[in-house]
Amino acid sequence: NAGVTQTPKFQVLKTGQSMTLQCAQDMNHNSMYWYRQDPGMGLRLIYYSASEGTTDKGEVPNGYNVSRLNKREFSLRLESAAPSQTSVYFCASTPGRGVYNEQFFGPGTRLTVL
Amino acid sequence: GESVGLHLPTLSVQEGDNSIINCAYSNSASDYFIWYKQESGKGPQFIIDIRSNMDKRQGQRVTVLLNKTVKHLSLQIAATQPGDSAVYFCAETFGNYGGSQGNLIFGKGTKLSVKP
Numbered sequence: 535n536a537g538v539t540q541t542p543k544f545q546v547l548k549t550g551q552s553m554t555l556q557c558a559q560d561m562n563h564n565s566m567y568w569y570r571q572d573p574g575m576g577l578r579l580i581y582y583s584a585s586e587g588t589t590d591k592g593e594v595p596n597g598y599n600v601s602r603l604n605k606r607e608f609s610l611r612l613e614s615a616a617p618s619q620t621s622v623y624f625c626a627s628t629p630g631r632g633v634y635n636e637q638f639f640g641p642g643t644r645l646t647v648l
Numbered sequence: 649g650e651s652v653g654l655h656l657p658t659l660s661v662q663e664g665d666n667s668i669i670n671c672a673y674s675n676s677a678s679d680y681f682i683w684y685k686q687e688s689g690k691g692p693q694f695i696i697d698i699r700s701n702m703d704k705r706q707g708q709r710v711t712v713l714l715n716k717t718v719k720h721l722s723l724q725i726a727a728t729q730p731g732d733s734a735v736y737f738c739a740e741t742f743g744n745y746g747g748s749q750g751n752l753i754f755g756k757g758t759k760l761s762v763k764p
Binding site: 538574579592624626637638639642 | 682691693694697739751754756
């Protein structure tokens, strides 16, 4: 099993450009998450999907949209990138829908917005 | 608002010594805690978790202690090895945080450096 995979690994955008970060998991997990990690800070939740067909906002959703394409895939879209969105983005998944679940993380996408 | 923080941003230990990484949480309603390890350039990796109905849990070379009275969490690593060098995050969650189960609140992290 590959676990959680993310593409691309690195990306540089100009202000105003758009892009989609892809995430896929092959563990048959129900819940998936998108986080951002800024230097010296912990991870902050952007959006999550508790199950296929549902998405909800996390702590910092402004400037982002998500799509739970199917059970495996959960994408994050930046419609008009801003320098404040320069960060490392992590996707994660958990087996169940409840609270007491370990989250499995992908390797991250390093995004720079100029 | 609720927050998870760490007492020390950096910790340097000698190989073979025991390491203790501390974490304070502010929400007394938090009922599930996780420690993650993040190596440079990689995603966080689960180490160990503990529920609020426990005060201690042991894994392989790691022990998590939970003191609900003072809202404190610690991670103990026995016989620290160079491969343990990483940033360690604690995370908490509680019931229907924001109406959503399973959403973790992460601390800022402690960087552990192991000297050979």
